[in-house]
Amino acid sequence: MPEPVIRPATHADDEELAELDRRAWSPLHAVQPRPRPPYEPFFDARHPPEHILVAAVSAGPGLVGYIRLAPATRLVCNAHVRQIQGLVVDDRFRGQGIARAMLRAACEEARRQGARRVTLRVLGHNAPARALYASEGFAVEGVLPGEFLLDGAYVDDVLMGRAL
Template identity: 70%
Template sequence: MIVSETQIRTAVQGDDAALAELDRVTWSPLHAVQPAPGPEEPFFDARHVPGDYLVAVRGGGLVGYVRVVPSTPLAANSHVRQIQGLAVAEAARGQGVGRELLRAAMDRARAQGAVRITLRVLGHNGPARALYASEGFAVEGVLPGEFLLDGAYVDDVLMGRLLAG
Protein backbone atom coordinates (compact mmCIF):
# COMPACT_ATOMS: atom_id res chain seq x y z
CA MET A 1 0.00 0.00 0.00
CA ILE A 2 1.44 3.39 -0.93
CA VAL A 3 -0.01 6.55 0.58
CA SER A 4 1.78 9.82 -0.27
CA GLU A 5 5.50 9.13 -0.11
CA THR A 6 5.23 6.39 2.51
CA GLN A 7 5.19 2.74 1.54
CA ILE A 8 3.57 0.34 4.00
CA ARG A 9 4.65 -3.29 3.67
CA THR A 10 5.00 -6.45 5.72
CA ALA A 11 8.28 -6.65 7.61
CA VAL A 12 10.93 -9.15 6.54
CA GLN A 13 13.74 -10.73 8.54
CA GLY A 14 16.21 -8.35 6.88
CA ASP A 15 14.45 -5.44 8.67
CA ASP A 16 15.63 -6.71 12.07
CA ALA A 17 18.57 -4.33 12.58
CA ALA A 18 16.67 -1.24 11.37
CA LEU A 19 13.64 -2.07 13.52
CA ALA A 20 15.82 -2.78 16.56
CA GLU A 21 17.46 0.62 16.13
CA LEU A 22 14.09 2.33 15.66
CA ASP A 23 12.83 0.62 18.80
CA ARG A 24 15.87 1.81 20.76
CA VAL A 25 15.67 5.45 19.65
CA THR A 26 11.89 5.73 20.06
CA TRP A 27 11.75 4.04 23.47
CA SER A 28 10.05 6.22 26.06
CA PRO A 29 8.18 5.75 29.35
CA LEU A 30 5.35 7.62 27.62
CA HIS A 31 4.46 4.38 25.84
CA ALA A 32 6.75 1.58 27.07
CA VAL A 33 6.22 -0.67 30.07
CA GLN A 34 9.34 -2.77 29.41
CA PRO A 35 12.90 -1.56 30.02
CA ALA A 36 14.66 0.06 27.08
CA PRO A 37 16.04 -2.50 24.63
CA GLY A 38 19.77 -3.08 24.75
CA PRO A 39 22.14 -2.17 21.90
CA GLU A 40 22.65 -5.77 20.78
CA GLU A 41 19.08 -6.94 21.33
CA PRO A 42 17.41 -8.25 18.16
CA PHE A 43 13.96 -6.99 17.26
CA PHE A 44 12.53 -10.32 16.11
CA ASP A 45 12.35 -13.42 18.31
CA ALA A 46 10.18 -16.53 18.59
CA ARG A 47 7.16 -14.50 19.74
CA HIS A 48 7.75 -11.44 17.55
CA VAL A 49 7.98 -12.59 13.94
CA PRO A 50 8.28 -10.41 10.81
CA GLY A 51 4.87 -11.40 9.44
CA ASP A 52 3.13 -9.78 12.42
CA TYR A 53 4.55 -6.35 11.59
CA LEU A 54 3.79 -3.72 9.02
CA VAL A 55 6.56 -1.21 8.41
CA ALA A 56 6.51 2.30 7.00
CA VAL A 57 9.31 3.09 4.55
CA ARG A 58 10.27 6.57 3.32
CA GLY A 59 13.28 7.40 1.22
CA GLY A 60 14.52 3.83 1.51
CA GLY A 61 14.56 3.88 5.32
CA LEU A 62 12.20 2.44 7.91
CA VAL A 63 10.35 5.22 9.73
CA GLY A 64 7.75 3.24 11.67
CA TYR A 65 6.08 -0.03 12.46
CA VAL A 66 2.89 -1.51 13.86
CA ARG A 67 2.35 -5.03 15.20
CA VAL A 68 -1.04 -6.66 14.52
CA VAL A 69 -1.78 -10.07 16.06
CA PRO A 70 -4.68 -12.16 17.33
CA SER A 71 -5.54 -10.93 20.81
CA THR A 72 -5.48 -14.47 22.21
CA PRO A 73 -4.97 -17.99 20.80
CA LEU A 74 -8.61 -18.85 21.58
CA ALA A 75 -10.93 -19.81 18.74
CA ALA A 76 -13.78 -17.98 20.50
CA ASN A 77 -12.18 -14.61 19.76
CA SER A 78 -10.39 -15.34 16.51
CA HIS A 79 -12.47 -12.52 15.02
CA VAL A 80 -10.44 -9.97 17.03
CA ARG A 81 -7.01 -8.54 16.25
CA GLN A 82 -4.92 -6.46 18.61
CA ILE A 83 -2.37 -3.77 17.95
CA GLN A 84 0.61 -4.56 20.15
CA GLY A 85 3.05 -1.79 19.40
CA LEU A 86 3.26 1.20 17.13
CA ALA A 87 6.33 3.40 16.74
CA VAL A 88 7.28 6.28 14.44
CA ALA A 89 10.75 7.79 14.06
CA GLU A 90 11.06 11.27 15.53
CA ALA A 91 11.88 12.82 12.12
CA ALA A 92 8.65 11.38 10.64
CA ARG A 93 6.27 12.37 13.45
CA GLY A 94 3.47 14.76 12.67
CA GLN A 95 3.48 13.72 9.01
CA GLY A 96 0.70 11.12 9.07
CA VAL A 97 2.92 8.03 9.31
CA GLY A 98 1.27 6.79 12.51
CA ARG A 99 -2.18 7.25 10.97
CA GLU A 100 -1.11 5.40 7.80
CA LEU A 101 0.23 2.52 9.90
CA LEU A 102 -2.94 2.42 11.99
CA ARG A 103 -5.16 2.34 8.90
CA ALA A 104 -2.97 -0.35 7.32
CA ALA A 105 -3.27 -2.38 10.53
CA MET A 106 -7.06 -2.17 10.33
CA ASP A 107 -6.96 -3.16 6.64
CA ARG A 108 -4.77 -6.16 7.48
CA ALA A 109 -7.10 -7.19 10.31
CA ARG A 110 -10.09 -7.02 7.95
CA ALA A 111 -8.20 -9.06 5.34
CA GLN A 112 -7.59 -11.70 8.01
CA GLY A 113 -11.33 -11.88 8.70
CA ALA A 114 -11.36 -9.81 11.88
CA VAL A 115 -14.45 -7.77 12.67
CA ARG A 116 -12.98 -6.00 15.69
CA ILE A 117 -9.60 -4.53 16.66
CA THR A 118 -8.32 -3.56 20.09
CA LEU A 119 -5.26 -2.02 21.69
CA ARG A 120 -3.88 -0.92 25.02
CA VAL A 121 -2.38 2.53 25.57
CA LEU A 122 -0.92 4.17 28.64
CA GLY A 123 -3.23 6.76 30.16
CA HIS A 124 -0.61 9.50 30.05
CA ASN A 125 0.06 9.04 26.31
CA GLY A 126 -2.21 11.83 25.08
CA PRO A 127 -0.91 11.97 21.48
CA ALA A 128 -1.48 8.24 20.89
CA ARG A 129 -4.90 8.31 22.54
CA ALA A 130 -5.93 11.26 20.35
CA LEU A 131 -4.76 9.44 17.20
CA TYR A 132 -6.67 6.29 18.11
CA ALA A 133 -9.82 8.23 18.97
CA SER A 134 -9.63 10.12 15.66
CA GLU A 135 -9.64 6.76 13.87
CA GLY A 136 -12.77 5.53 15.64
CA PHE A 137 -11.29 3.76 18.66
CA ALA A 138 -13.26 4.23 21.87
CA VAL A 139 -12.17 3.71 25.46
CA GLU A 140 -13.66 0.39 26.54
CA GLY A 141 -12.04 0.11 29.93
CA VAL A 142 -9.40 1.51 32.22
CA LEU A 143 -7.17 -0.37 34.62
CA PRO A 144 -6.28 2.39 37.10
CA GLY A 145 -2.67 2.51 38.25
CA GLU A 146 -1.86 -0.72 36.40
CA PHE A 147 1.80 0.19 35.85
CA LEU A 148 4.44 1.83 38.01
CA LEU A 149 6.62 3.86 35.63
CA ASP A 150 9.30 6.30 36.74
CA GLY A 151 7.83 6.32 40.25
CA ALA A 152 4.26 7.11 39.16
CA TYR A 153 1.24 4.88 38.78
CA VAL A 154 -0.10 4.95 35.22
CA ASP A 155 -3.47 3.75 33.92
CA ASP A 156 -3.72 1.08 31.24
CA VAL A 157 -6.44 2.23 28.83
CA LEU A 158 -8.20 -0.40 26.73
CA MET A 159 -9.52 0.86 23.39
CA GLY A 160 -11.29 -0.86 20.53
CA ARG A 161 -13.49 -0.48 17.51
CA LEU A 162 -15.48 -2.47 15.01
CA LEU A 163 -13.94 -2.94 11.57
CA ALA A 164 -17.13 -2.83 9.52
CA GLY A 165 -17.05 -0.35 6.70
Protein backbone atom coordinates (compact mmCIF):
# COMPACT_ATOMS: atom_id res chain seq x y z
CA MET A 1 0.00 0.00 0.00
CA PRO A 2 1.29 3.51 -0.77
CA GLU A 3 2.21 5.82 2.10
CA PRO A 4 -0.70 7.87 3.37
CA VAL A 5 -0.70 11.58 2.62
CA ILE A 6 -0.70 13.50 5.90
CA ARG A 7 -1.50 17.19 5.93
CA PRO A 8 -2.79 19.88 8.28
CA ALA A 9 -6.57 20.01 8.60
CA THR A 10 -8.59 22.93 7.25
CA HIS A 11 -12.02 24.25 8.16
CA ALA A 12 -13.29 22.57 4.98
CA ASP A 13 -12.56 19.16 6.60
CA ASP A 14 -15.03 19.73 9.45
CA GLU A 15 -17.98 17.68 8.18
CA GLU A 16 -15.84 14.80 6.91
CA LEU A 17 -13.90 14.63 10.20
CA ALA A 18 -17.11 14.72 12.23
CA GLU A 19 -18.48 11.80 10.21
CA LEU A 20 -15.21 9.86 10.54
CA ASP A 21 -15.24 10.47 14.30
CA ARG A 22 -18.81 9.16 14.59
CA ARG A 23 -18.06 6.05 12.50
CA ALA A 24 -14.90 5.27 14.46
CA TRP A 25 -16.50 5.64 17.92
CA SER A 26 -15.72 2.62 20.09
CA PRO A 27 -15.85 1.81 23.80
CA LEU A 28 -12.23 0.69 23.39
CA HIS A 29 -11.04 4.29 23.23
CA ALA A 30 -13.99 6.61 23.94
CA VAL A 31 -14.85 8.04 27.34
CA GLN A 32 -17.78 10.03 25.96
CA PRO A 33 -21.10 8.37 25.07
CA ARG A 34 -21.74 7.41 21.44
CA PRO A 35 -22.56 10.58 19.49
CA ARG A 36 -26.26 11.15 18.83
CA PRO A 37 -28.04 13.78 16.72
CA PRO A 38 -27.99 16.70 16.67
CA TYR A 39 -24.29 16.36 15.96
CA GLU A 40 -21.78 18.97 17.04
CA PRO A 41 -19.22 20.39 14.59
CA PHE A 42 -15.83 18.69 14.74
CA PHE A 43 -13.93 21.93 15.22
CA ASP A 44 -14.62 24.27 18.13
CA ALA A 45 -12.76 26.89 20.16
CA ARG A 46 -10.76 24.24 22.07
CA HIS A 47 -10.14 22.05 19.01
CA PRO A 48 -9.25 24.25 16.01
CA PRO A 49 -8.00 22.89 12.67
CA GLU A 50 -4.46 24.00 13.60
CA HIS A 51 -4.32 21.16 16.14
CA ILE A 52 -5.26 18.43 13.64
CA LEU A 53 -3.31 16.45 11.07
CA VAL A 54 -5.40 14.37 8.66
CA ALA A 55 -4.54 11.30 6.60
CA ALA A 56 -5.74 10.28 3.15
CA VAL A 57 -4.75 7.39 0.90
CA SER A 58 -4.62 7.56 -2.88
CA ALA A 59 -7.19 4.80 -3.35
CA GLY A 60 -9.28 5.94 -0.40
CA PRO A 61 -12.62 7.64 -0.01
CA GLY A 62 -11.19 10.92 1.30
CA LEU A 63 -9.95 11.30 4.85
CA VAL A 64 -9.15 8.01 6.58
CA GLY A 65 -7.71 9.28 9.84
CA TYR A 66 -6.72 12.16 12.04
CA ILE A 67 -4.50 12.93 15.00
CA ARG A 68 -5.03 15.86 17.38
CA LEU A 69 -1.82 17.47 18.65
CA ALA A 70 -2.22 20.40 21.02
CA PRO A 71 -0.31 22.23 23.72
CA ALA A 72 -0.59 20.18 26.91
CA THR A 73 -1.63 23.27 28.90
CA ARG A 74 -1.76 27.05 28.48
CA LEU A 75 1.11 27.52 30.94
CA VAL A 76 4.26 29.19 29.59
CA CYS A 77 6.41 26.88 31.73
CA ASN A 78 4.78 23.91 29.93
CA ALA A 79 5.04 25.31 26.40
CA HIS A 80 7.69 22.73 25.47
CA VAL A 81 5.14 19.87 25.71
CA ARG A 82 2.57 18.80 23.13
CA GLN A 83 -0.17 16.31 23.87
CA ILE A 84 -1.84 13.87 21.52
CA GLN A 85 -5.53 14.27 22.30
CA GLY A 86 -6.97 11.78 19.88
CA LEU A 87 -5.92 9.43 17.09
CA VAL A 88 -8.55 7.88 14.82
CA VAL A 89 -8.26 5.61 11.78
CA ASP A 90 -11.26 4.50 9.73
CA ASP A 91 -11.92 0.82 10.53
CA ARG A 92 -11.67 -0.06 6.82
CA PHE A 93 -8.05 1.15 6.78
CA ARG A 94 -6.71 -0.24 10.03
CA GLY A 95 -3.58 -2.37 9.97
CA GLN A 96 -2.09 -0.45 7.04
CA GLY A 97 0.36 1.74 8.98
CA ILE A 98 -1.78 4.88 8.91
CA ALA A 99 -1.84 5.38 12.69
CA ARG A 100 1.93 4.90 12.86
CA ALA A 101 2.49 7.39 10.02
CA MET A 102 0.23 9.97 11.71
CA LEU A 103 1.97 9.44 15.05
CA ARG A 104 5.37 10.03 13.44
CA ALA A 105 4.05 13.08 11.60
CA ALA A 106 2.67 14.47 14.87
CA CYS A 107 6.04 14.05 16.58
CA GLU A 108 7.72 15.83 13.66
CA GLU A 109 5.16 18.63 13.87
CA ALA A 110 5.72 18.91 17.62
CA ARG A 111 9.47 19.22 16.98
CA ARG A 112 8.81 21.85 14.33
CA GLN A 113 6.78 23.80 16.91
CA GLY A 114 9.72 23.69 19.32
CA ALA A 115 8.40 21.00 21.63
CA ARG A 116 10.77 18.74 23.54
CA ARG A 117 8.17 16.19 24.76
CA VAL A 118 4.96 14.59 23.58
CA THR A 119 2.48 13.07 26.01
CA LEU A 120 -0.82 11.26 25.70
CA ARG A 121 -3.48 9.42 27.67
CA VAL A 122 -4.79 6.01 26.63
CA LEU A 123 -7.34 3.70 28.21
CA GLY A 124 -5.76 0.75 29.97
CA HIS A 125 -7.85 -1.79 28.05
CA ASN A 126 -6.81 -0.40 24.65
CA ALA A 127 -3.97 -2.86 24.08
CA PRO A 128 -3.51 -2.15 20.33
CA ALA A 129 -3.02 1.59 20.92
CA ARG A 130 -0.72 1.03 23.88
CA ALA A 131 1.42 -1.35 21.81
CA LEU A 132 1.64 1.17 18.96
CA TYR A 133 2.67 3.97 21.29
CA ALA A 134 5.27 1.78 23.01
CA SER A 135 6.72 0.73 19.65
CA GLU A 136 7.17 4.42 18.79
CA GLY A 137 9.12 5.19 21.96
CA PHE A 138 6.34 6.22 24.35
CA ALA A 139 6.74 4.92 27.89
CA VAL A 140 4.17 4.58 30.63
CA GLU A 141 4.74 7.49 33.00
CA GLY A 142 1.76 6.98 35.23
CA VAL A 143 -1.48 5.12 35.72
CA LEU A 144 -4.71 6.44 37.21
CA PRO A 145 -6.34 3.20 38.38
CA GLY A 146 -10.07 2.87 37.76
CA GLU A 147 -10.27 6.47 36.49
CA PHE A 148 -13.27 5.83 34.23
CA LEU A 149 -16.45 3.79 34.66
CA LEU A 150 -17.17 2.58 31.14
CA ASP A 151 -19.93 0.15 30.32
CA GLY A 152 -20.08 -1.04 33.94
CA ALA A 153 -16.33 -1.62 34.34
CA TYR A 154 -13.62 0.55 35.90
CA VAL A 155 -10.87 1.31 33.39
CA ASP A 156 -7.39 2.71 34.05
CA ASP A 157 -6.18 5.92 32.42
CA VAL A 158 -2.59 5.32 31.31
CA LEU A 159 -0.30 8.34 30.91
CA MET A 160 2.47 7.91 28.35
CA GLY A 161 5.16 10.22 27.04
CA ARG A 162 8.41 10.49 25.16
CA ALA A 163 11.19 12.95 24.56
CA LEU A 164 11.65 14.32 21.06
